[in-house]
Amino acid sequence: MRYQTKATALAPYAAALLLALLVLPWVGAERIDLSDVLAYVSGAEDTAAGLIVFRQRIPRIILAMLLGGALSLTGATLQVLFRNPLAEPWTLGVAGGAAIGAFLAQAFPSLHMALGPLNSTQALALLGAAGAMGIVWTLARQGGATTHTLLLAGVTISIVSGGLMMLLIYFISPFQFVTFHRWMIGGLDVVGYREIVSLLALGTPGVLLLGFMAREYNHLAFSEDMALGHGVDVARVQRLTFFGAGLTTAACVAVAGPIGFVGMIVPHIVRRLTGFDYRLVLPCAFLLGGTVLAACDGVARTVIAPTEIPVGVITAVVGGPVFLYLLGRR
Amino acid sequence: MSSGRIIELEGTQFRYADNGWALDIPHLRLGEERVSCIVGPNGSGKSTLLRLAAGMLQPGQGTVRLDGRPLADMPRRAIARRIGFLPQESPPLFDYSVEMVAQMGRYAYVGWTGALAEPDRRAVDRALAAVDMNALRGRRLSHLSGGERRRALIAAVLAQEPGILLLDEPTASLDIHHAAAVMRLLSGPSTDGRAVVIVTHDINLAALFAERILILAKGRIVADGPPRQIVRKAVIRQVYGDEILVSEHPETGEPMIVARK
Numbered sequence: 001m002r003y004q005t006k007a008t009a010l011a012p013y014a015a016a017l018l019l020a021l022l023v024l025p026w027v028g029a030e031r032i033d034l035s036d037v038l039a040y041v042s043g044a045e046d047t048a049a050g051l052i053v054f055r056q057r058i059p060r061i062i063l064a065m066l067l068g069g070a071l072s073l074t075g076a077t078l079q080v081l082f083r084n085p086l087a088e089p090w091t092l093g094v095a096g097g098a099a100i101g102a103f104l105a106q107a108f109p110s111l112h113m114a115l116g117p118l119n120s121t122q123a124l125a126l127l128g129a130a131g132a133m134g135i136v137w138t139l140a141r142q143g144g145a146t147t148h149t150l151l152l153a154g155v156t157i158s159i160v161s162g163g164l165m166m167l168l169i170y171f172i173s174p175f176q177f178v179t180f181h182r183w184m185i186g187g188l189d190v191v192g193y194r195e196i197v198s199l200l201a202l203g204t205p206g207v208l209l210l211g212f213m214a215r216e217y218n219h220l221a222f223s224e225d226m227a228l229g230h231g232v233d234v235a236r237v238q239r240l241t242f243f244g245a246g247l248t249t250a251a252c253v254a255v256a257g258p259i260g261f262v263g264m265i266v267p268h269i270v271r272r273l274t275g276f277d278y279r280l281v282l283p284c285a286f287l288l289g290g291t292v293l294a295a296c297d298g299v300a301r302t303v304i305a306p307t308e309i310p311v312g313v314i315t316a317v318v319g320g321p322v323f324l325y326l327l328g329r330r
Numbered sequence: 331m332s333s334g335r336i337i338e339l340e341g342t343q344f345r346y347a348d349n350g351w352a353l354d355i356p357h358l359r360l361g362e363e364r365v366s367c368i369v370g371p372n373g374s375g376k377s378t379l380l381r382l383a384a385g386m387l388q389p390g391q392g393t394v395r396l397d398g399r400p401l402a403d404m405p406r407r408a409i410a411r412r413i414g415f416l417p418q419e420s421p422p423l424f425d426y427s428v429e430m431v432a433q434m435g436r437y438a439y440v441g442w443t444g445a446l447a448e449p450d451r452r453a454v455d456r457a458l459a460a461v462d463m464n465a466l467r468g469r470r471l472s473h474l475s476g477g478e479r480r481r482a483l484i485a486a487v488l489a490q491e492p493g494i495l496l497l498d499e500p501t502a503s504l505d506i507h508h509a510a511a512v513m514r515l516l517s518g519p520s521t522d523g524r525a526v527v528i529v530t531h532d533i534n535l536a537a538l539f540a541e542r543i544l545i546l547a548k549g550r551i552v553a554d555g556p557p558r559q560i561v562r563k564a565v566i567r568q569v570y571g572d573e574i575l576v577s578e579h580p581e582t583g584e585p586m587i588v589a590r591k
Contacts, residue, residue, distance in 0.1 A: 225415075231437050
């Protein structure tokens with residue numbers, strides 16, 4: 001493995017993503033005829049098939065790709081920040097914290113505000129993410145906390161936040177339960193492109209911030225002290241990672257709820273296939289995360305068609321056992 | 331070689347918040363000798379002193395200067411081009427190759443993409459050659475022996491091309507053969523005439539390879555000078571207790587210590 005970037009390492013991941021983008025629009029409860037879609041594209045006819053593909057499936061696939069990519073990239077950086085290969089927004093409780101914030105903003109309409117694509121759901125999600133990350137970070141820095149304690153704390157935060165949301169929902173509006181429940185598990189019930197714009201508005205700065213520190217993560221993963229000695233401003237990288245991971249997690253959760261395990265497993269696969277150089281790991285994790293979550297959502301849309309399962313159910317059912325396996329192997 | 335070689339601590343104090351223990355160094359100049367060793371019992375403040383000198387810790391009081399310039403005013407990258415700091419070995423999160431570790435030493439010289447220019451590659455090659463790890467440059471750290479791993483880490487510090495090297499227990503957990511090899515390497519031509527400051531537990535190796543030994547006890551420097559003046563019965567017993575005998579190296583006559591039965 002060389003320290004030099006090899007752009008060719010990205011190619012297979014990009015190809016997989018492209019393939020998913022071409023195949024997945026045809027996957028779903030409704031059978032789609034190519035001719036109907038072409039008729040819609042040519043503007044000749046407003047066919048139902050065209051509407052389903054372009055107003056429902058494609059925005060949803062793009063959203064899943066952006067979410068999976070952002071969560072995986074964030075997971076990869078959190079794994080270095082916490083020196084814990086099982087860290088990711090959900091297992092650290094960051095997604096749970098963000099979910100509480102987002103939930104409050106949605107459950108109390110009086111809290112709702114919007115500024116272009118940004119809104120109070122995202123703001124409160126960010127606040128919740130910061131709170132959760134503050135708790136686990138304090139635990140991690142106390143020194144007494146082992147790798148496992150940290151995960152225990154993180155998963156507990158996620159579970160407690162789930163419980164709290166359940167509790168609140170019964171108090172506030174039981175009739176909204178089904179809608180909220182799907183969101184709480186992590187679902188992509190979207191129509192149109194509004195959610196994508198709102199995700200990009202908050203998530204892009206986060207992803208860029210994390211992505212531009214790829215080289216610093218190599219040093220940090222090696223050893224924080226060595227990194228300092230090499231000239232890395234470790235405290236600054238840690239602060240910015242906090243901020244960036246908070247932004248991406250809040251952006252994702254505000255749109256789709258807490259989707260677990262993608263952010264943990266994808267970086268593992270990438271490191272296994274491509275090596276440890278984070279200048280490759282981060283972009284590859286973004287591409288593969290996008291492919292994986294879009295594929296999971298494809299499964300979620302078809303496995304008990306015509307009913308759809310929230311994609312968080314699929315990632316939990318697949319990712320949970322992998323998490324346990326990795327936990328046991330350590 | 332970059333400039334930057336003399337580190338001065340002036341009225342430097344450092345206190346850990348949780349216990350009453352404090353490091354107190356009224357005045358200290360490092361870097362004039364080729365090889366200096368800082369020795370002392372566990373908890374005497376050796377690592378803390380080294381970290382203060384490397385700018386890794388900020389002193390509670392006093393200043394640390396590099397060639398007259400306060401370290402606190404220098405950006406981390408500027409410090410890294412002048413001071414090479416090797417911390418105590420800790421397990422890395424991922425299993426990097428020897429070459430990648432050595433290349434990490436160039437952080438302070440390259441742009442944000444980390445792409446190495448020709449001088450960077452030459453520095454890395456020189457560093458790997460200096461520690462005799464060229465043949466193993468593609469090897470993963472986990473596939474190296476303890477001594478080889480230590481040499482790979484030293485290569486990263488050498489690739490920084492600093493004026494002074496500060497190393498925290500570079501011989502820890504190595505057997506006597508490999509420990510001596512590391513000391514020979516650090517005091518030999520591989521370090522290119524740079525000043526080398528080594529924190530170590532091993533007074534015998536220190537006496538053999540260093541021109542200057544500093545003995546630290548309870549956060550204070552209790553002895554400072556050439557080995558023959560410092561490693562003497564009175565000083566050693568004051569620091570390590572009465573159960574220690576001072577003898578002589580059979581070849582060089584440098585002082586060495588052994589425990590009493």
